[in-house]
Amino acid sequence: MIRFGDILKVIGEFGRFQKWLVLLICIPNFLTPFHMFGQVFIVMDVPHYCNTSWIYNISQNLTKEQELNLTIPMKPDGSPEECIMFTPVEEDIESIIKYGINSTVECQDGWVYPTEPKPSLLTEFNLVCGRKDLNDISQSIYMSGLLVGALVFGPLSDWIGSQRSILLTLLIMGSFGVGAGFAPNFYVYIALRFLVGASFAGISISMAALSSEWVGASYRPLALIITHCSNALGQMALAGLAYSIHDWRYFQIAGSAPVFALFFYIWVLPNSARWLVTKGKIEEAKKVLRRAASINKRAVSEELLSQLAPEEKVKSGNILDLFKKPHLRRLTLIMAWVWFADSLVYYGVSLHVGDFGLDIYMTQLVFGAVEIPTRASCIFLLQWMGRKKCQAAWLILGGVVCLLIPAIPKDFPVIVTVLAVIGKAALAASFSTTYVFSAEVFPTVVRQTSLGLCSMSARVGGILAPLVGLLEKHHPAIPMGLYGGTALLGGILCFFLPETRNKDLEDNTAKSSASQR
Incomplete structure (x- = not known):
């Protein structure tokens, strides 16, 4: 019986086949920064103040400046307070103008965003004042999805293989990522983002396993860092996407939908020959190894391949x-x-x-x-x-x-x-x-x-x-x-x-x- 590493040396440890594989892995890595960091661009703080349209039930002949002066306290710089307003009263407008209102309350009927022409996640779901912390909490829930995804997709990848796991998690990421762009409320958005986070963890685990099992030991740091650099390029592209698209729903869809373009992975993404051997699928492993050797312009003898067999398992630690x-x-x-x-x-x-x-x-x-x-x-x-x-x-x-x-x-x-x-x-x-x-x-x-x-x-x-x-x-x-x-x-x-x-x-x-x- 021959070790898999010895066969890898024969077919090439970092030839054209492995370089093509690293390139395929770089593409999802380029797309994932959108899901990790994209939310910061659709929850940017903008000027806002309480909706005080209640005063129009008393008088409809007020200018916007008069409305703000009568219903919202002003900061020292002359801008309206963002999270409090004067308590609504039922007095006539002349009394309000003459005596003013002394007590204040938190915003009761939502907020007004005077400078925001297109809806953002912040303005549509009012992530301001007492609801401002929901933004950071939602990011933590997304990160929780990564933890759950690691626990679920790690064993699943060992069971079905890295190739199928990558295809499955890409489908989940694209579907729920696009779905988040149609979320009717913030809580549905958070739930969909949680599932996207879980799929992100699955993609990371499976891609790392697939590349490490095909690349020679001395080339693993190089392959790893190349994929990390593609993630950095994705972060740069994210800035351009966010600058170009300000409507948060279109932004969410535009950042998620490109994943579906990777459907061709079904035909070109190789399975791990090492994993196939451990599962006893020797003929499938030989087929993939012949393909890798051919792409690397190397010759691998049938006599060598015939020695492939599942290695005797060493007792793992716990x-x-x-x-x-x-x-x-x-x-x-x-x-x-x-x-x-x-x-x-x-x-x-x-x-x-x-x-x-x-x-x-x-x-x-x-x-x-x-x-x-x-x-x-x-x-x-x-x-x-x-x-x-x-x-x-x-x-x-x-x-x-x-x-x-x-x-x-x-x-x-x-x-x-x-x-x-x-x-x-x-x-x-x-x-x-x-x-x-x-x-x-x-x-x-x-x-x-x-x-x-x-x-x-x-x-x-x-x-x-x-x-x-x-x-x-x-x-x-x-x-x-x-x-x-x-x-x-x-x-x-x-x-x-x-x-x-x-x-x-x-x-x-x-x-x-x-x-x-």
């Missing part, structure tokens, strides 16, 4: 094994925190793209553009600096920048935005590093279990990221302080991890030289 031995417990807790910090800070900064003082569309464009060189640099830095130092450096840089942002006065939006861009770029590079580092630092028998646990930690960070933003109402510096402190602690903890550069992967849980600090 989640308890990660906490029984001190060195594994240390690895697990530190890497779980690193994943948590990556997700919390990356999404926390990304979802507040409109809060840094400059044009939101330009900021989003720069946010995406700067990720490409920083993620690409990981290909070289991981080999030059090593995994541990690289991981620590990105987290510490991101943490320090987040801590500096609250210290910069709002009168300097350019400086604040530059710092935010640096912080997001650092966390993006940290995310790419984490995927590579985590796959190397855990032993083979518990690798999938440990990565699943770390991924769940990241999902928790994603869920909390929008909720941390709600703390801004207590003090503007709290969210960035928490983001910065979390990343900084993660960077410091990285120095207690082993270095895995140019070292063989560990197969068992026994402590060895590779597990030493």
